[in-house]
Amino acid sequence: MKQKAVLIAPLIAILFLSGCLPTSIIDDVLLVEAEGVDYLGNEKVMGTITMPNYVENPNPGSAGAGLPTTASMLRHLSGVTYDGKSLVDRFQQSGQMPIRVGKIRLMLFNTAMAKKGLYKQIDLRNRDPDSPRDMNFAVVEGSCRKLLTSADYQTQIPVARYIQDMIEQNTEQNYPESTMESFMYAYYGDYMDPFLPIIRKQGDHIAMHGLALFKNDKYVMRLSENRVFTFKMLFQKFNQGVYDYEFAPNKHIAFKNVHTDVNYKVKNGNSAAPDIYASVNVSAQVRQAYPKSLSKASSPVMEKKLNRHMAKQSAQLVRRFQRKGIDPLQLGQHVRSYTRNFDGKSWPERYANARFHCKVDVTIKQTGISE
Amino acid sequence: MFWKNSKKKNDQGPAQPSKSIADLLVQLETNPDFNHFCHKSKTLTCWISYINTVVDLEYIHRDLLPALYSERVQCMKDIAQVVPIDKLIETRDLSVIQTSLLDGYFMIQPSKRSQHVYLIPCPKKQARQVADTEVETSIVGAHDSFVESLETNINLVRSRIPIPQFKVEEQRIGKLSRTRISILYIEGLANKANLNTTRQRITDLETVSVINANMLALMIGDNSQSFFPQFFDTERPDRVSGALYEGKIAVLVDGSPSALILPSTVVEFFATIDDYSLTWPVASLYRLLRLFAVAFSVISSSLYVAALTYHYQLVPKDLLATLIVSRSSVPYDPIIEVLLLEVMIELLREAGVRLPTKVGQTIGIVGGIVIGTASVQAGVTSNILLIIIAMSALAAFITPNYRMATTIRLMRFPFILAAQMFGLIGVGLCFMFFVCHLLKLTSLGRPFIEPIYPMRVTDLKDSFIRLPSNMQGQRPLFLRTADKNRVNLHRTMQKKGKAKPDIDE
Amino acid sequence: MNDKIKPAHQVGPVSAFFIPQVMQIGIGYLSFQQIITKYSQQDAWLASLISGALSLGILWVVLRLLENERQFGMPDLFSIHTRIFGRRIGTILNLFTVTHVLLFAIMSLRSYIEIVHVWVFPQMSMFLFSLIFCLIAWYIVSGGMRTIAGVCLLSFIYLVPLSILTLFIVPHAQFENLLPLVDHSPAALLKSCYELTHVYLGFELLLYVYPFISNPREARKWAFRSALTTVYFYTTTLILAIAYFSQGELQNTIWPTVAYWKSVRFPLVEHIDIIAIVLLLWATIPKVCLCSWIIARAVKFTVPKIKMKYSLIVILALMIAGTTMIHSGLQVKRLNDVYATYGVLIIYIYLPILLFCQWIKKKRGRSAAS
Incomplete structure (x- = not known):
């Protein structure tokens, strides 16, 4: 018994004396929710971080005693630093509490930054074990700082959550997935290029504004909103997107896709001009149509029109990509998958000559409850 | 020194049987409830002794003494025939005499110093009526419980x-x-x-x-x-x-x-008799619920400490606001907050148990509601924690066995301390220690966490889940019973073998 | 040392499944994908199957060695060495193999600490952690082989949720990445195979545990099932990694498995990776326990006077010292390389040679007898 006590006593002493690990008690740290980086030129950036502030919605329980809440008071910090600097470390000097990055939701870059190249920023995020893989990246038209620090939004919820909710619900519809997870996949992957959604501030709200397509880490091309559906259709299978088709001047038909899937086939993958065949199936539910333009009888006609239109649009889209030398649709990856002994070195040159054949098959499942 | 002395004393102490019957009687005679008298009748003279607080006096006066006093008893040997008793012990063994006397036997000696005695059992047992179960209540099962006799x-x-x-x-x-x-x-x-x-x-x-x-x-x-x-x-x-x-x-x-x-085995502590009254899916679900409750009760507060002190990343984004807001008016670290509430709940429980039933219930309610709400309002603890602690207290009470329930309630304290020291890793280490301890534990030399280790798939049928009784044909393997099967497996197999009719046949 | 193990100290034949299984799956499970796919990209799973088959072959060698030895006494590596090579050389050989075991224990403990340092607590005191860890290990090992086997079983049970967790990324996986099938030269595949061999190491500890397993007939079957299960685990994880990451990203990710876990999100908790890393405590403890037990047995085998319960304390102290002496991640990696080469040499080259020696000895013994 005595021996055991001799053993155990110093052990307990060591345990308690060795001191605890550095803590980050949830209400004694500043949790960064969004980071924004604006490029100033000459390798300098203006960084902005936002932290949620919970003082505005006081706790009904503790308010009873009339105590002031001690939740974080700082809402945002911005300052100039060099490209690739961890903003958390940069702003620690002005934080009243330790700043932690583990719950970050959003990383924003302005167009200048994106055009300049993101490789330092991305390395920073990818190196940090704390950054969640479901955080969203986005390109901002205008200034990230303004977007993040304006106080004139209609909503009271923190701006980071506002933007993330917006991006997430758009991702479920027309926009392709753009979390850190999918961005890194395309960024580090061979024969593919990443893309990010573009957002901008429009008066008192924020809106999605197309896709920013990257060549490696540089933003080179914007895809406008009405092309995003076509892009997503060629990129992944999805549902709930809405496509608007102007079949004659000022006559529109809009459908919501119930389901879309895409299949790729490749022939002559190692030749100078590979053939890429995409076949797309779209099941559509018509949401809106020009009066009298659509009926059960006439829907096959409309389907044919849509088939032709969408195939043409897809081909145009790919041609634009080829001209820019970017591959956000990951066609190169498809070619690699379907080609034995794929010649990766010459692919960039051959990509420009690749022939893209697209076949779209739209099926209108529903035309609504009235004729 | 003290211990040595007392040990010596014990050895010579009252545990030792008296040296002779005379010593014993002398020793007992000082007690006011010891009756020792000489009976003299025409035919028989004998000495009778008994302790009137442990014997059934009514029986003695109504049946024993009249029979003994009757003239049919000529000598000691007649007692067995005459007195209406089922058992008469005739002995010379002093230790038997001593224990029997103290257990409520009626002693008859031919002479005062004779060591050859006759003992007639007539003990009086003061026992409670068989009453309802109080600790392990059952809803549909039997309601009688053991008493002190x-x-x-x-x-x-x-x-x-x-x-x-x-x-x-x-x-x-x-x-x-x-x-x-x-x-x-x-x-x-x-x-x-x-x-x-x-x-x-x-x-x-x-x-x-x-x-x-x-x-x-x-x-x-x-x-x-x-x-x-x-x-x-x-x-x-x-x-x-x-x-x-x-x-x-x-x-x-x-x-x-x-x-x-x-x-x-450890799983038995989480089974109730009602499990066998319910249909097997329901019973299994309730058993799983109980196990979940135990796990929750043991680690919930330590997870709170770990997550809020070190691992803010674990908290889902949407819960973050609620947690921070409810914590923001609390001046202490999570560990202090948790210990405060845990100790309070323990106090309440102990007070509720020690006080008379009626007051106890009131204390529980008053303590729970008043102190709980007040401490949140005063900004000493957070709302969320109050919910967690209350739930884990509830969960601890789900354990059917009282001794196990106390263990589980106290087990969370080492977890909380470990969580403060090493965060989740500490919780993991503490958990590992307890599991390994359970692993080493035996009950009567049989492994304590038996259906899990050593893995006995057949015994799992009545552990975390309870399968229907037609699948419980075997007794638990770990008991190594002399008869392995509960039912004649051969016969049940034969019965099962009958072709089942098709639909609508 | 007595020649017979009492049945009361033996463990059931199913332990031959859990023990090698748990030894094989460890911290390497978190990071092996990156190294393997370096050479054979999308065909790495094929390499995994090949080296899995190879590990099965070596398992056969191990079991053969032990079974041949049974008639001469205790079927474990120590007795084999001393019987074939004599007391002196046998002891030296034992020293060599036991050093590998010690290295194995130190490596698994240190790699675990490394993971904790990277992902959870960069400031955690290595000494304190390994002290607590080794205390728990001491508590377990002092319970004997039965308790260690129990820990192995529990470890297996607790690690099942982790492999289920990896399934959550299936919706994000692009199985097209696996195409074209078998598009690499045998040389590239072999390189990957070599990298994988040390991932599959660990099952050879059966060489020391075997006498404690009752019903060897059944046990052999379980041992093979265990090796197959490991192959299954590693291959599926590898396939998922290839499908989930693009090759470039995979090469850039040091711990791909943790990255999967980080992507899983539940309504109640986020950052599952931290929880998973805590669960990995269970992957580490059986290794430290079994290894220290083996070394203590080796000490007793060589010097029967020293009781296991005393040598155990020294061994664990050695482990703590060894662990705390490795300071940086780079040193961990370097030591891991040493350990891996050492292991591959012993397991894949030395063991077949030993089997051959045993056969020669048997032949010679027979001719001498006749």
């Missing part, structure tokens, strides 16, 4: 096991108390090795007194350092008889309203 208890069990193979062995332990202890088992079912271990542990016990069965359980347990009770204790005769039919051994202690079931 050994005879009544054996009666309750025997009436459920009306077979000759059912054996009751009696022993006396306690150097001073000489408490009666019964070992109950079914011969031909209970494993011999288990039985021998039980007997041996009980006989080898060096103790002064045994007050109740749980005390005995602690004394004969495999690991006395452990947090966990190693033998199941129950106040339900139906549970005991169920265990006996499984091939286990039960131990009853005189004066204690609970029985021990040996050996036990």
Whole structure:
């Protein structure tokens, strides 16, 4: 018994004396929710971080005693630093509490930054074990700082959550997935290029504004909103997107896709001009149509029109990509998958000559409850 | 020094039988309730002694003495024929005489100093009526529970096991108390090795007194350092008889309203008798609920400490605001907050148990509601924590066995401290320690966490889940019973083999 | 040392499944994908199957060695060495193999600490952690082989949720990445195979545990099942990694498995990776326990006077010292390389040679007898 006590006593002493690990008690740290980086030129950036502030919605329980809440008071910090600097470390000097990055939701870059190249920023995020893989990246038209620090939004919820909710619900519809997870996949992957959604501030709200397509880490091309559906259709299978088709001047038909899937086939993958065949199936539910333009009888006609239109649009889209030398649709990856002994070195040159054949098959499942 | 002395004293103490019958009588005569007198009739002269507080006086006056005084008793040998009794002990053994007298026997001596005595049992037992179960209540099961009298208890069990193979062995332990202890088992079912271990542990016990069965359980347990009770204790005769039919051994202690079931496994502590009354999916779900409750009760508050002190990343984004807001008015670290509330709940529980039932209930409600709300309002603890602690307290009470429930309630404190020290890693280490401890633990030499390790798939059928009784054809493997099967498996197989009719046939 | 193990200290034949299994799956499970796919990209799963088959072959060698030895006494590596090579050389050989075991224990403990340092607590005191860890290990090992086997079983049970967790990324996986099938030269595949061999190491500890397993007939079957299960685990994880990451990203990710876990999100908790890393405690403890037990047995085998319970304390102290002496991640990696080469040499080259020696000895013994 005595021996055991001799053993155990110093052990307990060591345990308690060795001191605890550095803590980050949830209400004694500043949790960064969004980071924004604006490029100033000459390798300098203006960084902005936002932290949620919970003082505005006081706790009904503790308010009873009339105590002031001690939740974080700082809402945002911005300052100039060099490209690739961890903003958390940069702003620690002005934080009243330790700043932690583990719950970050959003990383924003302005167009200048994106055009300049993101490789330092991305390395920073990818190196940090704390950054969640479901955080969203986005390109901002205008200034990230303004977007993040304006106080004139209609909503009271923190701006980071506002933007993330917006991006997430758009991702479920027309926009392709753009979390850190999918961005890194395309960024580090061979024969593919990443893309990010573009957002901008429009008066008192924020809106999605197309896709920013990257060549490696540089933003080179914007895809406008009405092309995003076509892009997503060629990129992944999805549902709930809405496509608007102007079949004659000022006559529109809009459908919501119930389901879309895409299949790729490749022939002559190692030749100078590979053939890429995409076949797309779209099941559509018509949401809106020009009066009298659509009926059960006439829907096959409309389907044919849509088939032709969408195939043409897809081909145009790919041609634009080829001209820019970017591959956000990951066609190169498809070619690699379907080609034995794929010649990766010459692919960039051959990509420009690749022939893209697209076949779209739209099926209108529903035309609504009235004729 | 003190201990040595007292040991010596004990050796010469009252435990030693008196040297002669005269000594014994002299020793007893000082007691006012000891009756010792000479009976002289025409035909017979004898000395009668008994202790009037432990004998059935009515029986003595109504039946014994009249018979003894009648003229048909010519000599001592006639007593057996004349007196209406079932058993007459004739002995010269002083220790028997002593214990019998103290147990309520009526002693007849031919002369005052004669060591050759006749003993007639006429003990009076003051016992409570068999009452409703109080600790382990059941809704649809039987409602009778053990009482303090050994005879009544054996009666309750025997009436459920009306077979000759059912054996009751009696022993006396306690150097001073000489408490009666019964070992109950079914011969031909209970494993011999288990039985021998039980007997041996009980006989080898060096103790002064045994007050109740749980005390005995602690004394004969495999690991006395452990947090966990190693033998199941129950106040339900139906549970005991169920265990006996499984091939286990039960131990009853005189004066204690609970029985021990040996050996036990850890999952038994989370099973109730009602599980066997419900249909098997329902019973299984409730068992899983209980296990989940135990896990929750043990680690919820430590997870709170770990997550809020170190791992803010774990908290989902949408919960973050709620947590931060409710914590923001609390001046302390999460650990202080948690310890404060945990200790408060423990106080409330203890107060509720110690106070008389009616007051106790009020205390529970008053304490729970008033202190809980007040402490949140005062900004000492956060709302969320209050919910977590209350839930984990509730979850701890779900455990059917009281001793296990106390263990589980106290087990969370090391977890909380570990969480403060190493965050989740600390919780993991602490958990690992407890699991390894359970792994090493044995009950009567049988592994304590049996269906898990050693892995016995057949025993899993009645552990975390309870499968229907037609799949429970075998007794638990770990008991190594003499008869493995509950039912004639061959016959059940034959019955099952009958072709099942098609739909609508 | 007595020649017979009492049945009361033996463990069931199913332990031959859990023990090698748990030894094989460890911290390497978190990071092996990156190294393997370096050479054979999308065909790495094929390499995994090949080296899995190879590990099965070596398992056969191990079991053969032990079974041949049974008639001469205790079927474990120590007795084999001393019987074939004599007391002196045998002891030296034992020293060599036991050093590998010690290295194995130190490596698994240190790699675990490394993971904790990277992902959870960069400031955690290595000494304190390994002290607590080794105390728990001491508590377990002092319970004997039965308790260690129990820990192995529990470890297996607790690691099942982790492999289920990896399934959550299936919706994000692009199985097209696996195409074109078998598009690499045998040389590239072999390189990957070599990298994988040390991932599969660990099952050879059966060489020391075998006498404690009852019913060897059944046990052999379980041992093979265990090796197959490991192959299954590693191959599926590898396939998922190839499908989930693009090759470039995979090469850039040091711990791909943790990255999967980080992507899983539940309504109640986020950052599952931290929880998973805590669960990995269970992957580490059986290794430390079994290894220290083996070394203590080796000490007792060589110098029967030293009781296991005393040598155990020294061994664990050595482990703590060894662990705390490795300071940086780079040193961990370097030591891991040493350990891996050492292991591959012993297991894949030395063991078949030993089997051959045993056969020669048997032949010679027979001719001498006749």
